[in-house]
Amino acid sequence: MLLSLDFSSNIPIYQQIRNQIIIAISEGILVPGEQLPTIRTLADQTGINMMTVNKAYQLLKQEGYITADRRSGAKVAKRSQEAGVVPASLCNELRLLISQFKLQGINEDQFFSLCRELYQKED
Amino acid sequence: MFMKIIMFVFCYPMLPILYFVIKNELQPRKNIVLGITLPSEELKNPAVTAIIKQVIQQMRRIAIIFALVPFTSLFTHYDSITYSIFMMWITILCFIFFLPFILGNKKLQKLKKEREWHVDTEGITVVDLKVSLEKPNTLHILWFLPPVIISILPVIIDIMNLSDDTSRYSLISTCSFAFITILCVFLYHISYRSKQEIISTDSLINQTLTRIRRYNWGKCLIGVAYTNALYTLYFWFFFHFHQKSMFVFLAVTLLYIFFLLWWVLRAEFKVRLAQQQLFAQTNDPYIVDEDCYWIYGLFYYNPNNKRFLVEKRIGFGTTCNFAKTSTKILSIVVILTMLALPVSCVAMIQSEFSPLKLQLDEDSVTSSHLYTTYDIPFDTIESVTLWNELPDITKENGTGFHNLCKGSYSVAGNGTCTICLNPNNNSFLFLTKTNGKKYVLSGKTDAETNAIYEQLITNLSSK
Numbered sequence: 001m002l003l004s005l006d007f008s009s010n011i012p013i014y015q016q017i018r019n020q021i022i023i024a025i026s027e028g029i030l031v032p033g034e035q036l037p038t039i040r041t042l043a044d045q046t047g048i049n050m051m052t053v054n055k056a057y058q059l060l061k062q063e064g065y066i067t068a069d070r071r072s073g074a075k076v077a078k079r080s081q082e083a084g085v086v087p088a089s090l091c092n093e094l095r096l097l098i099s100q101f102k103l104q105g106i107n108e109d110q111f112f113s114l115c116r117e118l119y120q121k122e123d
Numbered sequence: 124m125f126m127k128i129i130m131f132v133f134c135y136p137m138l139p140i141l142y143f144v145i146k147n148e149l150q151p152r153k154n155i156v157l158g159i160t161l162p163s164e165e166l167k168n169p170a171v172t173a174i175i176k177q178v179i180q181q182m183r184r185i186a187i188i189f190a191l192v193p194f195t196s197l198f199t200h201y202d203s204i205t206y207s208i209f210m211m212w213i214t215i216l217c218f219i220f221f222l223p224f225i226l227g228n229k230k231l232q233k234l235k236k237e238r239e240w241h242v243d244t245e246g247i248t249v250v251d252l253k254v255s256l257e258k259p260n261t262l263h264i265l266w267f268l269p270p271v272i273i274s275i276l277p278v279i280i281d282i283m284n285l286s287d288d289t290s291r292y293s294l295i296s297t298c299s300f301a302f303i304t305i306l307c308v309f310l311y312h313i314s315y316r317s318k319q320e321i322i323s324t325d326s327l328i329n330q331t332l333t334r335i336r337r338y339n340w341g342k343c344l345i346g347v348a349y350t351n352a353l354y355t356l357y358f359w360f361f362f363h364f365h366q367k368s369m370f371v372f373l374a375v376t377l378l379y380i381f382f383l384l385w386w387v388l389r390a391e392f393k394v395r396l397a398q399q400q401l402f403a404q405t406n407d408p409y410i411v412d413e414d415c416y417w418i419y420g421l422f423y424y425n426p427n428n429k430r431f432l433v434e435k436r437i438g439f440g441t442t443c444n445f446a447k448t449s450t451k452i453l454s455i456v457v458i459l460t461m462l463a464l465p466v467s468c469v470a471m472i473q474s475e476f477s478p479l480k481l482q483l484d485e486d487s488v489t490s491s492h493l494y495t496t497y498d499i500p501f502d503t504i505e506s507v508t509l510w511n512e513l514p515d516i517t518k519e520n521g522t523g524f525h526n527l528c529k530g531s532y533s534v535a536g537n538g539t540c541t542i543c544l545n546p547n548n549n550s551f552l553f554l555t556k557t558n559g560k561k562y563v564l565s566g567k568t569d570a571e572t573n574a575i576y577e578q579l580i581t582n583l584s585s586k
Contacts, residue, residue, distance in 0.1 A: 002324060002409065005248045007427040030252075037255035044316060045250045047428030 158420010181223035270352035481566035
């Protein structure tokens, strides 16, 4: 899996790492139980600060996408949540996203059509 | 003449080596030409090949002019002038071939902008997570122990014998060689932590190429460490015991340089070939465009990258990140070191053109040249002879120009003597001190030497 970091982007680097790992997990590129590089290795290879990588991993751990401990390092978490159960945090993110699309003038049908297209691309 | 031979043998090959190394860099390498990343389909674009051809033509012209410059040293018999010509030639040579390269880089950059040949990954830093997971298969540090020990041994022996002139003079060289061996150990571990090679979305291809690069450069550094260690040992033996066999020394030194180059070129061409083959094989090539971080394709400047060492785009090995303060300090040190070359030329010319002085003081005979003075009190002189011919002399430590010999020399039939003379003269003072130390001196002219001899004989007789 290729991790691309754009230093000129407004999105913080830790957020970029977090977003791309989530996308990779959802697309099946990273499978549950798969090892991730150590914080030091990833920081070394990307040339970024270890604290930045640590922040990304901590965020992913809090959101339940990865597990991390000192012995076995960081691994992609096994999905233990029941299918169909939507976490409250995701609902809030979706609400914000819907508001942004509404402000862009996108109606409900257009929004669902776009969602379907992107969802199928992920599959 | 000897100085000229040494300069030609050791310095002249730099020209073809630099020319072919930089010319080799004009071939596309991971879609990078003249330090500019281009889309694959534009690599053979006529506008691009025209710029490359222009750069080659300019380099060829420079090579022809610079090939002739060293021959001007044949028109002078002064060693310091020969040395100065070669040192200035080397200093300018280090930079001059990069001029057409930089001009070509700027033209290609402009062309890329005009034609909008953008690569999607412009300014993006890319890492393959699967390649990052792999633990590098480095050799145990014990493999480096033999060359480190062999290199440090002469240094320790010289430090233990600092009272000996020969040990003091050889210490600088042995320390330098030992430093090179230790640097190889350090660079070996750096090379295995260096950035991955990303040429495809297929992690297996990236992993293979990264392994090939790390393995070959690791092997190169081990080879250089062992070669350097053996040469350090030979150099120490030569300096202490075999200073007469100069041609053997030159031959061995050439062999040493040859092997160093061989290790480096071997690694570079193996990695280059693997890169080309794997890039051709991949179904999904991935081009990383980091042009915005490279100034003229030569100097890396990325304040977002905390790494000090990065892979060079042009040439072999690594370069430093100029966004870091430590690199700026290192650059100043390098520039100051390079400035030492022209300074050394001035010092050599001053040394060769300063006159010899031989004079009698109230109670001693003094021979001086520049900052060196040999003062021999009358009451320590056992005997003095005037020679009308200089026997064969071999330098042990000191200065040796065609019109000046100064320092510790082996004089045929008389062993080690301290000399300060013009070997082109016909009159020489041979003095033996009561403690056994011997001196061979001369003035600026034969008349001066003869006059000093007559006066010295008179002074010694009266005492």
